[in-house]
Amino acid sequence: MRIDVFTIFPEVVAGYCGASILGRAASSGALDVRVHDLRSGADDTRRSVDDSPFGGGAGMVLMPEPLFRCVEAVPDLPRPLYLLSPSGRCFDQSVAAELASGEGGFSLVCGRYEGVDQRVADHLVDGELSVGDFVLAGGELGALVVIETVARLLPDVLGNEESATEESFADGLLEYPQYTRPASFRGWDVPEVLRSGDHGAVDAWRRRQALLRTAERRPDLLDRLVRAAALSPSDVRALAEHGYHVPSGVAQTEQTDEPE
Secondary structure, eight states, X not given: OEEXXXXXXXXXXXXXXXXXXXXXXXXXXXXEEEEXXXXXXXXXXXXXXXXXXTTOOSSOEEOHHHHHHHHHXXXXXXXXXXXXXXXXXXXXXXXXXXXXXXXXXXXXXEOBTXXXXXXXXXHTOSEEEESOSSOOSBSHHHHHHHHHHHHTTSTTTSSSGGGGTSSTTTTSSOOOOOOOSOSEETTEEOOGGGGSOOHHHHHHHHHHHHHHHHHHHOHHHHHHHHHTTOBOHHHHHHHHHTTOOOOTTOBOTTSOOOOO
């Protein structure tokens, strides 16, 4: 998977992508992140990439000329090319899976200052992505969020391939609680079922805990599953046992129940 990133802070992106999981993925050949300095598209001695906005107002805006030059100087640029922007499509696990399944990779443009000239969004990029309803100083952190989330879904990136499928949002739920040694710490014990060796019981407990945690902390996610009729009969029963009512007729009745 090749990902090209355009930024005025190439060292920030390159440094993070060279460490930990992303660094190992690059060393193994599973991930190829290429970082481009937007200032290379400037045509003055100061390497200017921004100017004051038409109509007045605070801050500076990234100019179109340097961005177009920088992007167009990469002949084999992987598409789609996305601008990191608060007004973009909300980036979540499903979008990450979509990007990870693409054969040719993709590219990212990091905005900065008060924003990017609208002609970049209209005529240079293929779309916009937003990592959340909050404001950052620039798109670099957003780009890193996208890169790491996508990279985790690529083959041979994680040491255990199940890690990408058994975690929060993979199936629309928050992840179940995790425990490790010691079995008892300051009087707080690991649930007995996790030490039972009964894999069916462990799977059922984890599913139930994921459902309950999602219902408590992210009811919006549970509502999506309800609307999509993505809950099994045993899911509905587990929620009902803990006071969470699911309207009748929303369970996938053709599914077999998980082990209780």
